[in-house]
Amino acid sequence: MDQNVPPLEVINAFASVLREMGDKYERGELYIVELIAAGEGCRKAIMDIVEPKLKLLGVERKTLGKIVLGTVEGDIHDIGKNIVAAMLSTAGFEVVDLGRDVPIKKFVEAVKEHDPQLVGLSALMTISMINQGEVIKALEREGLLKGVKVVIGGAPTSQQWAEKIGADAYAPDAIEAVAVCKSLVGRG
Amino acid sequence: MQGPPVSVIYMKVGVRRLKLFRVLNGEDVNKIHELSLSLLQNLGVKIFSKKALDILEGAGADVDQHKLLAKIPEHLVEEAVRKAPRSIDLYSRNPKLDLHLDGEHIFNITDGVATQVIDFDSGRRRPGRKDDLCKAAQIVDFLDYINAIFTPVTPQDTPLHSHMLHEFEAVLNNTEKHYCAGAVDDSREIPYLLEMVAAVVGGEEEIRRRPIMSACTCLVNPLIIPREGIEPHLELAKYNVPISIVSMPILGATAPITVAGSILLGNALILAGLTILELANPGTPVMYGSYPLSQDMKGGGHSGATPEALLVIAGHNQMGKFYGLPIYSGGTTTASKLPDAQSAYEKALGGLFSAMTGADIGAGGIGILENYNTLCFEQMLIDYEIVTMVMKLLEGVEMGNEALALDAILRVGCEGHYLTDRHTLSHFREVWEPMISDTKSYDAWLKSGGRSVAEVARGRMEKILKSHVPVPLDKDIRERLSEIVRRADKELARGEAVD
Numbered sequence: 001m002d003q004n005v006p007p008l009e010v011i012n013a014f015a016s017v018l019r020e021m022g023d024k025y026e027r028g029e030l031y032i033v034e035l036i037a038a039g040e041g042c043r044k045a046i047m048d049i050v051e052p053k054l055k056l057l058g059v060e061r062k063t064l065g066k067i068v069l070g071t072v073e074g075d076i077h078d079i080g081k082n083i084v085a086a087m088l089s090t091a092g093f094e095v096v097d098l099g100r101d102v103p104i105k106k107f108v109e110a111v112k113e114h115d116p117q118l119v120g121l122s123a124l125m126t127i128s129m130i131n132q133g134e135v136i137k138a139l140e141r142e143g144l145l146k147g148v149k150v151v152i153g154g155a156p157t158s159q160q161w162a163e164k165i166g167a168d169a170y171a172p173d174a175i176e177a178v179a180v181c182k183s184l185v186g187r188g
Numbered sequence: 189m190q191g192p193p194v195s196v197i198y199m200k201v202g203v204r205r206l207k208l209f210r211v212l213n214g215e216d217v218n219k220i221h222e223l224s225l226s227l228l229q230n231l232g233v234k235i236f237s238k239k240a241l242d243i244l245e246g247a248g249a250d251v252d253q254h255k256l257l258a259k260i261p262e263h264l265v266e267e268a269v270r271k272a273p274r275s276i277d278l279y280s281r282n283p284k285l286d287l288h289l290d291g292e293h294i295f296n297i298t299d300g301v302a303t304q305v306i307d308f309d310s311g312r313r314r315p316g317r318k319d320d321l322c323k324a325a326q327i328v329d330f331l332d333y334i335n336a337i338f339t340p341v342t343p344q345d346t347p348l349h350s351h352m353l354h355e356f357e358a359v360l361n362n363t364e365k366h367y368c369a370g371a372v373d374d375s376r377e378i379p380y381l382l383e384m385v386a387a388v389v390g391g392e393e394e395i396r397r398r399p400i401m402s403a404c405t406c407l408v409n410p411l412i413i414p415r416e417g418i419e420p421h422l423e424l425a426k427y428n429v430p431i432s433i434v435s436m437p438i439l440g441a442t443a444p445i446t447v448a449g450s451i452l453l454g455n456a457l458i459l460a461g462l463t464i465l466e467l468a469n470p471g472t473p474v475m476y477g478s479y480p481l482s483q484d485m486k487g488g489g490h491s492g493a494t495p496e497a498l499l500v501i502a503g504h505n506q507m508g509k510f511y512g513l514p515i516y517s518g519g520t521t522t523a524s525k526l527p528d529a530q531s532a533y534e535k536a537l538g539g540l541f542s543a544m545t546g547a548d549i550g551a552g553g554i555g556i557l558e559n560y561n562t563l564c565f566e567q568m569l570i571d572y573e574i575v576t577m578v579m580k581l582l583e584g585v586e587m588g589n590e591a592l593a594l595d596a597i598l599r600v601g602c603e604g605h606y607l608t609d610r611h612t613l614s615h616f617r618e619v620w621e622p623m624i625s626d627t628k629s630y631d632a633w634l635k636s637g638g639r640s641v642a643e644v645a646r647g648r649m650e651k652i653l654k655s656h657v658p659v660p661l662d663k664d665i666r667e668r669l670s671e672i673v674r675r676a677d678k679e680l681a682r683g684e685a686v687d
Contacts, residue, residue, distance in 0.1 A: 031616060031617075032607075033607050033608060033612055033613060033616050034613075036607050036608050037607075037608040037613055040608050079605055079607075082605050082607070083607065086607075086608075159631070170631075172629035172630065172631035172632055173628070173629040173631075173632055175632070176629070176631065176632060
């Protein structure tokens with residue numbers, strides 16, 4: 001940035017490095033922590049250094065899409081959701097991470113505020129996964145499901161569960177989550 | 189502990205940080221020792237070798253040359269044990285891959301000697317071939333934690349009168365690692381074998397300094413030393429070739445049905461073999477080996493993977509340690525015919541138990557099924573997974589400040605995660621890593637083919653065989669080896685009968 005490289009070019013360079021790392025990971029040549037650490041590093045650089053510059057120039061950054069993500073109410077197990085957040089952000093999504101034990105209402109508010117293409121709902125426990133369905137119902141009641149696709153995940157969940165509660169997709173793990181989200185926004 | 193041996197840099201070597209797990213107390217050990225001496229002195233050993241009987245007689249044993257029976261005085265045995273080296277080196281084609289058996293490190297070697305192979309292409313069991321042995325050596329060369337190769341299979345497509353030489357040639361051409369000859373059963377092949385060693389190490393004088401092979405002798409229970417189990421080894425011992433003296437008691441058949449009785453009988457037999465070798469060539473490097481089997485009292489078969497057989501290994505490992513000898517023991521064994529659940533649980537339990545109780549080399553009888561009768565390539569990788577897990581287990585728990593990770597714990601706090609913490613990033617490569625075990629989610633597993641571990645092993649094995657190229661011997665050495673083998677094929681054929 002100090003050498004006046006255009007900010008969008010910097011972002012593209014990050015993206016191409018991360019893409020290459022993603023391919024290497026798929027081939028078993030990289031470890032997941034390396035991939036995530038690189039993703040977090042790039043994200044931090046973009047947020048702290050590149051974005052302010054873009055704003056200054058009045059240029060908008062292109063992402064694969066925006067996702068509102070959280071571990072549903074009643075569940076504080078968030079390591080899986082954190083990995084998914086890191087992987088999605090690495091892949092080029094804008095991630096709005098609501099954290100864990102997120103009340104249903106907060107998902108509704110976040111969708112209204114951020115206008116995302118995707119909503120991601122994570123749950124680790126059979127007792128909390130019920131709330132994935134409750135979030136979907138609440139979004140439907142508020143008429144927010146138009147233009148928003150819901151993806152769910154977490155150890156006790158499954159494709160069948162996703163269909164039962166009316167989610168658009170199920171992602172069995174963080175790697176799949178990236179592919180699933182890309183395909184949901186038509187970039188798969 | 190001093191720094192790691194040089195070899196650690198070039199291959200992976202198990203480090204024993206856990207204390208030995210013991211199955212006998214001090215009094216038990218003394219009792220087995222004393223009873224073993226008493227058996228050798230009063231009952232004696234049947235020895236089918238005039239040469240060995242003469243050695244014992246010359247040293248003062250009570251030998252009946254007609255009955256082939258030697259009663260060995262206690263002091264001869266005790267002196268022999270004292271002459272045997274405490275730690276020994278196993279040399280390799282590549283000196284960087286030498287093994288230093290010091291009790292602090294654990295090495296892994298293949299097992300055998302099978303005659304059958306599960307054909308990698310057809311999946312059918314058939315007689316083993318020389319090219320199977322070449323493949324097995326190539327795989328051993330590739331696998332970091334497999335530090336040496338014991339003849340996994342005796343080829344059935346080469347002349348039997350020169351099989352040892354064909355085996356050595358196949359191994360030398362496909363791995364730089366140490367070779368332990370498994371089926372050393374014919375003295376006539378020994379001069380050719382030594383000639384082959386000389387061709388690689390650079391002359392006959394060099395053999396004594398760097399014998400790049402060791403040899404196994406499998407003595408026979410109850411208390412029998414066959415001619416082929418001692419005479420070739422006496423020749424090799426002259427050249428400082430280390431000998432692993434192995435006892436294979438069959439509980440309830442060739443040995444008592446009880447664990448203690450089989451430990452006793454096997455121990456006495458190993459001491460008898462050791463005494464002959466040390467009397468003939470004082471200072472001969474010997475290893476103490478145990479490969480017991482249990483007689484199946486219902487079905488008539490046997491298995492080396494029963495709790496009783498494993499307890500015999502443990503007892504023998506402890507006896508060997510009592511004598512201060514390097515331990516060469518089995519354990520990673522199975523009676524199963526296929527790479528299946530039985531082969532996995534038997535080998536996992538046995539490999540771990542043998543290593544925990546003192547095996548310095550062994551633990552990794554990778555690839556062998558059906559009680560040492562069949563080699564299976566897929567099984568080699570399944571067993572390798574077990575071996576690497578066992579090696580990690582024996583490293584125990586490291587307790588330095590860096591390992592306690594207090595800094596990282598304070599840094600991450602009550603929330604957040606360790607995935608990208610610098611402590612994780614600087615240590616994650618140290619943790620055990622599976623080669624073929626599946627850890628995927630159900631859907632990801634299904635998407636990647638939904639394969640069993642045997643199928644995954646097969647795929648991985650295909651890649652290794654296709655891609656791994658061992659460092660070749662110089663062309664003139666290769667040609668010299670081939671010439672020696674061809675000459676032996678012809679010259680030894682004249683007296684086809686071994687006896």
